[in-house]
Amino acid sequence: MASERMTVARAMTECLKAEGIKDIFGYPGAAICPFYDEIYKSNIRHILVRHEVNAGHAASGYARVTGKPAVCVATSGPGALNLITAIATAYMDSVPMVIITGQVNSDQIGRDVFQEADITGSAEPFVKHSYLLKKPEDTADVFKKAFYIAGTGRRGPVLIDVPFDVQKAEIDFEYPETVDIRSYRPSTKGNGFQIKRAINALKDAKKPLICAGGGLFTGNAVELMRKFAEVNDIPVVSTMMGLGAMQSDSPLYYGMIGMHGAKAANIAVNSCDTLFLLGARVGDRAMSAMENRKDFTVVHIDIDPAEIGKNIEANVPIVGDITLVLGQLLEQVDGFEERLSHTAWREELEKYRTETQPAPAGDGYVNPKWFIRTLNKYLPEHSVVVADVGQNQIWTAANISLKDGRFLTSGGMGTMGYSVPAAIGAKTACPSVEVVAVCGDGSFQMEFNEMATAVQHGINIKIIVIRNCFLGMVREVQERTYDNRLIGVSLDGSPDFCKIAEAYGIEHMLVNSEQSAVEGIGKLISSDKPYLLEVVVPEHEKTIL
Amino acid sequence: MKHTISVLVENHAGVLARVAGLFARRGFNIDSLAVGITDDEHISRITIVADGSKYTLEQIEKQLNKLIDVIKVKTLSPESMVSRELILIKVSCTPKQRPEIISICELSRGKISDISANSVTIEISDNAQNLNNFEELLRPYGIKEIVRTGTIAIQKGEQAVSLKN
């Protein structure tokens, strides 16, 4: 391809096209106008959010369901700064993302001019990498590298800050076909020696267990993990980020681990003799399931060497791309004389599968756990469920059953206000898939402005607001640890969420009984427009029993 | 425990900030830091002396390696490296004390780099331990000012921390 003369702003859109980007989420301002003018002329779809942080969360939802870097845009100064929480949220959950921000003129940088903020500096702790594009002729190179870095290795956000004058500069543009960064070689295949050790551990194991993490999704290795489990008859548990990796109805699946997890899953972690950690960093919340365990073999497979041995000691550390490593393991398994089977171990775990039915709530309320389980019955197989943060997240994660869908949530950062914009992103990427956001009445009030985005762009997400009139999760902490001294957790003064939906022209229904729940879920699923259910749950319902 | 880490980085704007920021953010303590260009003008070397356990060191190395602009990270063991710091010390020195101080300076392989009516400035490069000893020898005369660089270090023998290996 011969190079072509054009402005950097135009070249930026050419880069996006070359990367296959069709939709971007953003919020304009003067400093990014040259780029916006080129978006106008291109066929890239721009989705205007109502607050920059939600451009970031929407890109996150989009990236998580496509597995490829998604793009968000903001202007200089306050616009860019508003993105930071979303960048950090994406970073903690290893979400591939390219963030484009406008910046003041290059010769004014450092002078505190109007709407100047050092965004590369401020975002540094939360990005995989960042660029301040100072030389117009570096545009193609920087974009190529940014997408490569964001979308390979341990995925993560990469920021490109582009000064106003640079956007307007003319360059000879040609998008490179290949990229080579000598200081960045994401490791790929697993070390042969460690693979052998893992296979030996597998052969020796009487009680093997797979703990499935979010890395299986980013590494596109869900199918291979399922195969590895099935071929070797290994029970599977999951972290919150790994929910949905194993089909919820698989006989090998025992649920989510951790404080809020399933009994069988936690017992499995505590009594297995060999644990395969697949793309799970075992964050402190999941760790609670395996505290005090020393006497077992841990095979830890992760793309990021820094995660191995960080939270849990690994006896067999394997650094590599999860798809390739599982491929290597399966290749060895193919050569086994006899297929492994762990009937006794599975039977032992089977005893702990609990099927307790959540107790019905009093008149005028719905039990949130019962509600989520009822939702399961109606959700199409491939649905995407996005949980916000708080009790609603725990109730959803612990009770949702995903046959072949995705569960998205802000696991690492626990950012309230994630669910609605992330659902918008996921739905934009997969319009034919049912996408449901579940949030609390606190979180919803951080994000309900985005209903306008959904309406404006015809993004038909479904929203379930679990209303308990409290910042429930914090209230629970105050009840338990601070002798019930409740401060700053009452949500008195909240609006009628159905009326809010009404104001946006969104169909809605109030759910305050089991009967209305079933009716509401039916309407929510059958609607081909955005739909909101306001679900009234008992004010003092807990997550910990 | 003290660790001397030799880090090769791309000579880009902002790299030092990224490296220093990483140490601060992850709670790794830096004792000293020295930056300079290498034989390749596109590559700089950052030599860091850091304090921490074996676990901390492993995390430092891994986290440094994750920075895109970091090309190579190598921790040098005390037995297999030559390490140097440069120190400039200004001590009070009456004309009568000069011979004494000059002889201390010579014994320690230092150099007088400036002299005035009531002070001398001495420069020495050595490893940190020897410099500390030297400082103690001069303390009785009255130290006016000390300026020390960070440690730089190189492996003994033929091996090099470079791109080629």
Ligand SMILES: Cc1ncc(C[n+]2csc(CCOP(=O)(O)OP(=O)(O)O)c2C)c(N)n1
């Ligand atoms: C941005 C942000 N601010 C504060 C918190 C702390 N926090 C964690 S859960 C929670 C309560 C959430 O309340 P709500 O959305 O009503 O959900 P509930 O717990 O009641 O289900 C708060 C305030 C947070 N996680 N994120």
